[in-house]
Amino acid sequence: MKKVSKVLICILVLALTCTVISACSSKQAGVNEAAKKSSPQEMSSEDSRYGGTITVAKKMSVPHLDSDKSTDWQISSIMNHVYEGLFEFDSNFKAQPHLAKSYKISDNGKVYNIKLRKGVLFHNGKEMTAEDISASFNRWLKNNGAGKMVAPYFDKVKILGKYEIVFKFNEPYAPFINILASPVSNQKLVIRPQEIIEKFGDEVITEHIGTGPYKLVKRIPDQKVKLTRFEDYVPSELHSSMYAGERKAYAKNIVFKIVDEQSVRVAGVKSGRFHFAEEAQQDQYEIFKSNPDVKPIVVNPDLMEMLIINCGNPPFDNINARRALVHAIDMEELGSAMIGNEAFWDTEACLHPKGTIWYDKNAGKGIYNNYDLEKAKKLLDKANYDGSPIVILSGRDDKVEKQGAIALKDQLEKVGFKVNLKLFDRPTVVEKRSKEKGWNLHLTMFSKAVPDPQIHAAWTGTDKWISNWDDKYSHQMDKIFAKMIRETDYEKRYKIVKEFYDKYWETVPYINLVDYSRLHLINKSLKNYKSSPQAFFWNTWIKKKQ
Numbered sequence: 001m002k003k004v005s006k007v008l009i010c011i012l013v014l015a016l017t018c019t020v021i022s023a024c025s026s027k028q029a030g031v032n033e034a035a036k037k038s039s040p041q042e043m044s045s046e047d048s049r050y051g052g053t054i055t056v057a058k059k060m061s062v063p064h065l066d067s068d069k070s071t072d073w074q075i076s077s078i079m080n081h082v083y084e085g086l087f088e089f090d091s092n093f094k095a096q097p098h099l100a101k102s103y104k105i106s107d108n109g110k111v112y113n114i115k116l117r118k119g120v121l122f123h124n125g126k127e128m129t130a131e132d133i134s135a136s137f138n139r140w141l142k143n144n145g146a147g148k149m150v151a152p153y154f155d156k157v158k159i160l161g162k163y164e165i166v167f168k169f170n171e172p173y174a175p176f177i178n179i180l181a182s183p184v185s186n187q188k189l190v191i192r193p194q195e196i197i198e199k200f201g202d203e204v205i206t207e208h209i210g211t212g213p214y215k216l217v218k219r220i221p222d223q224k225v226k227l228t229r230f231e232d233y234v235p236s237e238l239h240s241s242m243y244a245g246e247r248k249a250y251a252k253n254i255v256f257k258i259v260d261e262q263s264v265r266v267a268g269v270k271s272g273r274f275h276f277a278e279e280a281q282q283d284q285y286e287i288f289k290s291n292p293d294v295k296p297i298v299v300n301p302d303l304m305e306m307l308i309i310n311c312g313n314p315p316f317d318n319i320n321a322r323r324a325l326v327h328a329i330d331m332e333e334l335g336s337a338m339i340g341n342e343a344f345w346d347t348e349a350c351l352h353p354k355g356t357i358w359y360d361k362n363a364g365k366g367i368y369n370n371y372d373l374e375k376a377k378k379l380l381d382k383a384n385y386d387g388s389p390i391v392i393l394s395g396r397d398d399k400v401e402k403q404g405a406i407a408l409k410d411q412l413e414k415v416g417f418k419v420n421l422k423l424f425d426r427p428t429v430v431e432k433r434s435k436e437k438g439w440n441l442h443l444t445m446f447s448k449a450v451p452d453p454q455i456h457a458a459w460t461g462t463d464k465w466i467s468n469w470d471d472k473y474s475h476q477m478d479k480i481f482a483k484m485i486r487e488t489d490y491e492k493r494y495k496i497v498k499e500f501y502d503k504y505w506e507t508v509p510y511i512n513l514v515d516y517s518r519l520h521l522i523n524k525s526l527k528n529y530k531s532s533p534q535a536f537f538w539n540t541w542i543k544k545k546q
Contacts, residue, residue: 046250049541053253054526056537057265057274060397060426061222061258066205067185068143071465072430073447076185077534078225078256080243082123083190083210086114086133087181090241093451095181098236098244099128099191099211101163109172109488116163120234122193123215130165135197137167137189143202145458145465146179146187153485174488175454182451183243183534187458213249213538225256240539242532250541260397266521269294275526275542276535279399280519282341288521297520297531298344301353301448305338305400307408307511308433308442312468315385316440319473322508324379327372328415329408335514337407338400345516350501351456357494358453363501368512376415389418393432393439396423401443404513408443436468448515449533453497457481460500460509473507 062074067083088098097103103114120128134157140147141154153173158166167176180189193209200207208216213235214227229249238245257274259265262281268274270293280288280296288296307325315321331347339345348354349364390412394405402423409419422439424432433442450456459465461481462474480500487493504510522529525543530536 048544049250049527051250051252052542052544053255054251054275054537054540054542055273056254056256056535057259057268057277058256059258059260059262059265059278060395062225063427063430064204064206065208065216065219065225067188067190068140068147069186069204070430071145071186072426073184073534074426076183076188078227079190079208079210080183080212080534080536081214081227081254081538082208082212082216083192084212085181085188085190086116087177088243088245089181089183089451090244092241093449095177095451096238096241096244098238099133103177109174109486110169112167112169112176113160114165114167116165117234117236118163120211121232122211123209123230124193125232126193128191128193128211129162130159132191132194133165134159135194136191139192139197139202140189144186144189146182146455147189149454149458149464150176150179172486172488174485174493175452178452179455181243182455184447187455213247214254217253222258224258227254227256228252242530243536247538249538251537254537262399269521269523272523272525275523276529276537277521278518278535280521281399282339282344282517282519285341285343285519288519293524295522295524297522297529298517299520299531299533300517302515302517302533303445304348304351304448304515305404305513306444306446307513308444308466309508309510310436310440310442310466310468311474311509312436312470313440314388315383315390317471318383318385319471319507320379320383321385324376324383324385324415325412326367326376326505326508326511327370327379328376328412328417329511329513330371330411331369331514334404334407334411335516338404338514339516344519345514348515349505349512351504351512352450352453353448357490358497360498360501363498364505367505373415380416385416387416387418389420390440391420391422391438393422393424393429393442395426395429395443397426398445400445400516404443408441433466442466443513446512447533453493453500454481454485456500457485460504467509469509473503474509477503477507477509 062072063070065075065079067075067079084099086100087095090096099120101115101117105112141151153169153171155168155170182188196207196209213230213233215230217226217228219225229252235246240246265277266280269277285296288294309316309322311317335345347369349368350360352358392405392409395401405421409421412419432438461478462470480503484496526540527543528540
């Protein structure tokens with residue numbers, strides 16, 4: 001990212017602010033007309049685009065396919081083709097009505113009245129109604145990380161008719177629409193049939209019926225997930241823009257294959273065995289660029305590599321031990337070890353991209369990227385660290401996480417930490433990090449394109465996500481987010497956001513290490529692929545050989 005030009009997305013959050021304070025609407029055609037438009041038989045000019053199987057080489061497996069029950073965004077990268085939300089983000093990161101037709105905010109931000117599109121069908125042939133929205137929302141409140149964040153402020157759901165529903169809060173809740181649209185696991189509200197919710201309750205859902213352009217055929221754990229076109233799909237009539245708008249299922253099937261070896265993924269795209277490969281080696285960018293059979297895709301804005309700190313276990317239940325970590329880490333060395341090519345990574349203390357209205361150039365000033373071994377040692381002494389080994393829990397399937405964990409171990413040992421490094425496959429890591437005991441530090445990636453600052457409250461604060469953080473500092477953080485959530489005025493809200501940054505770097509519940517861009521590869525036969533933080537394959541097709 002030091003050489004690859006950055007996408008300055010000032011329009012991103014400006015659009016989000018408008019989303020918070022204004023209502024949107026879109027016209028929807030009846031089910032029969034929309035179904036005609038989406039039918040391959042009625043689109044003779046596009047006939048050549050239909051058919052075939054898009055094969056995607058993914059770098060790691062997933063524990064299951066229920067995005068309410070896991071923070072693993074590999075789940076949503078697959079299931080975004082199967083499930084849809086009331087709202088979806090467009091290319092400017094503005095939340096647009098999707099399964100919703102329109103919405104209205106009233107009572108100073110406490111009431112959200114949402115009208116639904118008519119004629120939207122689930123994969124089992126049933127029409128979507130407000131009853132399905134209510135059931136999906138209530139499960140989301142109890143099981144989803146973002147839902148749990150919303151729940152304390154929420155009052156009730158009221159169904160006004162088959163296609164109209166009202167969400168009422170106890171107090172103003174500014175970021176509601178943006179949170180509903182967040183496109184990643186354990187945040188977004190996806191809509192399922194009421195009977196599926198009733199069947200599985202709070203258990204992991206294994207019967208997946210959505211409204212999306214593709215439906216699930218089968219999943220073979222650790223091998224593949226196969227989707228096939230939903231022939232009766234009813235698309236939005238809005239212009240297609242990233243996750244929002246019209247979705248066309250040109251490919252008959254999409255198969256996600258688990259291919260953990262990067263070299264195999266790359267070779268498969270070159271040969272045409274795969275149409276898309278996740279995360280190629282950034283150091284090979286120029287080589288890929290010169291290959292006529294492939295196209296390199298640089299994702300930007302993309303990811304933050306985060307160091308998750310278990311604040312509930314010694315020694316990091318002590319704030320001075322956490323502060324020692326910051327000064328023990330050489331970010332430049334770590335970035336080189338994790339990513340390599342300097343064009344693809346950069347150091348940045350702020351959790352929002354430069355150029356957005358939530359960006360603060362003073363975030364972490366004097367703390368972040370201030371490598372100081374002597375200061376780290378003094379803080380560690382102040383924490384009364386007793387020399388007990390700390391456990392770094394990380395994935396062995398992900399090059400960035402694995403190499404970062406190895407480099408981090410070496411750096412921490414220089415200041416006096418005793419370190420045990422434990423590397424596992426992704427499902428095992430997700431299972432182990434969910435437990436309070438057995439680990440101290442964990443490397444993982446977060447999306448940089450965060451839809452709203454309030455999203456940080458899902459993982460920062462008292463006992464949020466896997467931090468096990470519960471002390472006077474976590475309660476101070478809770479109060480900051482409580483203020484942020486009520487404020488709809490941008491200038492006032494931005495001051496609260498800066499207060500969050502200050503408290504974040506004062507108390508160090510996490511450490512954002514470096515920002516980086518992934519490099520994906522597509523085969524030349526895959527057409528109309530649009531780069532986004534999460535890959536999607538509706539509106540793409542395979543060019544047939546002449």
